[in-house]
Amino acid sequence: MMMQWRDTGLVVSTLAAFREMLDLTDKYEAVKDLRKRVLDVAIDEINEKSLYTASYDLTDKNGKSGRGFKLTHLKIKFKPKAKIIKNKAKDKTERDANTADMFTVEGLNDNQLGRIARNPQFITDYNHMVSPTSPAGQSQQGWEFEMINRLKKDASQFKKRPVRDYLDY
Structure with missing residues (x-):
């Protein structure tokens, strides 16, 4: 679902629509259960195993959260992880994409x-x-x-x- 919105880095959905997308309409009716068994598990797995870092917020229709508000909306924020590149040779130059070499097909760059x-x-x-x-x-x-x-x-x-x-x- 996040990859559909990778250009914006933000997914906003109602909890009802989110539950329907995941076919959870009759499961985890309490927000705390949805949070504990679906959202936290998914976010932890995304952060651990993917190339993205993600977090989420639950809010009411006006964007407010906390006690006393009926949580009806889900906002997922994500961004690519910083690429860690280890270059052992400091004077090593990057490969020129315009030059054909032994790793190209039929001499094409x-x-x-x-x-x-x-x-x-x-x-x-x-x-x-x-x-x-x-x-x-x-x-x-x-x-x-x-x-x-x-x-x-x-x-x-x-x-x-x-x-x-x-x-x-």
């Missing part, structure tokens, strides 16, 4: 592979390779990232036409 992955004919030919529910099926950037990695890893799975032909479209 990353920018050319990106153009291929964005090509409408390529998308039509290989759309079946990605599940609509995966991150690659949710956004253009996810699709491009996934296809570039697959091309680099095993270009033999792309057999409908030579990969270079997609640059000419």
Whole structure:
């Protein structure tokens, strides 16, 4: 659910709609039970196992929370975790995406592979390779990232036409 809103980093929903999305309409009717058995567990798992940090707030319809307010809305805030990059060699330079090297396909650089992955004919030919529910099926950037990695890893799975032909479209 969060990935649908990754550009904003915020999901706002009523508790009723949230329960319905998770098919919990007849379970955890008390907010404390929903919080303890669903929300806290999910947030802890997201923070531990994903590339995102998430938190949530329960509020009333006016955005107020605390004692005396009927909690009816859920606000989930999330953001990508800071990437920790350990570079052992301080003078090591990053790989130039415009230069072909031994890790490219048919001598194509990353920018050319990106153009291929964005090509409408390529998308039509290989759309079946990605599940609509995966991150690659949710956004253009996810699709491009996934296809570039697959091309680099095993270009033999792309057999409908030579990969270079997609640059000419």
